[in-house]
Amino acid sequence: MDTQIQNEMIRLSSEPASKAAVKPAPSDRLRVLHVIPRLGMGGTEQGVLKIMNGLGEAEFEQRICAVRGMDAAFAGQMNVTAKSYSAGTPLPGFQFPLFRLAKIMKAFRPDIVHTRNFGALEGIAAARLARIPVAIHSEHGYELEIMVGLPFRRRVLYRALFAMTDAVFTVTDDLRAYHAKQSWFEVEKISVIHNGVNTERFSPVPESVQHTREALGISQDRVVVGSVGRLVPIKDHATLLRAAELLMRQGKNIHVLLVGSGPEQARLEAQALASPELAARTTFTGSSDNVPQLLNAMDVFVLPSINEGMSNTLLEAMSCGLPIVATRVGGNTELAEEGRSAHLFRAGDVYELSAILEGLINAPEIRSEFGRAARMRALEQFSLVQMVEAYRDLYLRLASLRGLGKRD
Numbered sequence: 001m002d003t004q005i006q007n008e009m010i011r012l013s014s015e016p017a018s019k020a021a022v023k024p025a026p027s028d029r030l031r032v033l034h035v036i037p038r039l040g041m042g043g044t045e046q047g048v049l050k051i052m053n054g055l056g057e058a059e060f061e062q063r064i065c066a067v068r069g070m071d072a073a074f075a076g077q078m079n080v081t082a083k084s085y086s087a088g089t090p091l092p093g094f095q096f097p098l099f100r101l102a103k104i105m106k107a108f109r110p111d112i113v114h115t116r117n118f119g120a121l122e123g124i125a126a127a128r129l130a131r132i133p134v135a136i137h138s139e140h141g142y143e144l145e146i147m148v149g150l151p152f153r154r155r156v157l158y159r160a161l162f163a164m165t166d167a168v169f170t171v172t173d174d175l176r177a178y179h180a181k182q183s184w185f186e187v188e189k190i191s192v193i194h195n196g197v198n199t200e201r202f203s204p205v206p207e208s209v210q211h212t213r214e215a216l217g218i219s220q221d222r223v224v225v226g227s228v229g230r231l232v233p234i235k236d237h238a239t240l241l242r243a244a245e246l247l248m249r250q251g252k253n254i255h256v257l258l259v260g261s262g263p264e265q266a267r268l269e270a271q272a273l274a275s276p277e278l279a280a281r282t283t284f285t286g287s288s289d290n291v292p293q294l295l296n297a298m299d300v301f302v303l304p305s306i307n308e309g310m311s312n313t314l315l316e317a318m319s320c321g322l323p324i325v326a327t328r329v330g331g332n333t334e335l336a337e338e339g340r341s342a343h344l345f346r347a348g349d350v351y352e353l354s355a356i357l358e359g360l361i362n363a364p365e366i367r368s369e370f371g372r373a374a375r376m377r378a379l380e381q382f383s384l385v386q387m388v389e390a391y392r393d394l395y396l397r398l399a400s401l402r403g404l405g406k407r408d
Helices: 002-010 045-053 098-108 121-130 152-162 173-183 207-218 236-251 265-272 291-296 312-319 348-363 363-381 384-401
Strands: 010-012 029-036 060-066 082-086 112-114 136-139 167-170 191-193 223-228 256-257 283-285 300-303 323-329 343-344
Touching: 029 045, 029 098, 045 060, 045 312, 045 384, 060 098, 060 167, 098 121, 112 121, 112 384, 121 136, 121 152, 136 173, 136 384, 152 173, 167 173, 167 384, 173 191, 207 291, 223 236, 223 291, 223 312, 236 256, 236 265, 256 291, 265 283, 291 312, 300 312, 300 348, 312 323, 312 363, 323 348, 343 348, 348 363
Parallel strands: 029 060, 029 112, 060 082, 112 136, 136 167, 167 191, 223 256, 223 300, 256 283, 300 323, 323 343
Antiparallel strands: 010 082
């Protein structure tokens, strides 16, 4: 392995760097290289870490390759024993670091390359160039700019590279249909593996509510309406703020709690400060390591996104036993059971959202009923254990088809 690639490795471990040690891999472990666009705080990256931790080290040796760089501060905090490669410093404009990726793959010698989302798509071609036995690609969400469809060049690229894979899958049926149509790829050749949630970490903890609210300066008698996620345009938190403002003007005793950071944070904070109602009844926490506690401090979880792939934060809220209010888009309709654990509304419709929230504010018994149903659905349909087992089965099945087994 050349010095340049060695220097790009980062040890990601829960142990201090001085104590972390690379254990020699048993000869029969499958090597998996997870290729992602960028290593940061997004849901896709978090999902990769869940998979890596869940699969463990008995059967697999795993690495992450960040095609367009990584957030070093975040990388150093990740609780996973792995190494990460960077395909180089990101440059402005169109990039296709095919040969750089192939060089990384030849250095690690994976059995399986698993690329995720458009920003890592060239990893499929690199895997074939490097003669990697198994290439997998998966799609995990939407971008605002592709809502009306993919540009022609992008559609052609998807079609060509999908044909090079051993498997393509998405995290929802909605994404499956979208990518089949956009890439002219047979829908029956795209499978679905749903995201999963750690139902032990994200669980109802009623005794933590008072302490968390006190720490945030939120009165105990207020109905807390909250959301967790990146503060980006496609999440449309502005609609939630406008709906809450309407309710506050009607005298409803509510508080808005927004957890997360992003490019929209300054604009959203300005929107709240400009409203006499919202200014004293809106809390922005920024990014937080205490998401389970913050979810438990909420009475209602709202996901106002313009579109969604499969929201991890929606799953986390369900697992914490919160009633769900979400837009009727993308994967939301596959996660939340309308009328049983959730109310769904049209994206951007402030008045419909306001009416739904008013009904829940006035009916604490319905909030409790919906919350119990949401928790049960997370346990039965979307547990982390189920997700990890689905990935394990996929990797082992494809490896077996390629005759991969013990090495000399």
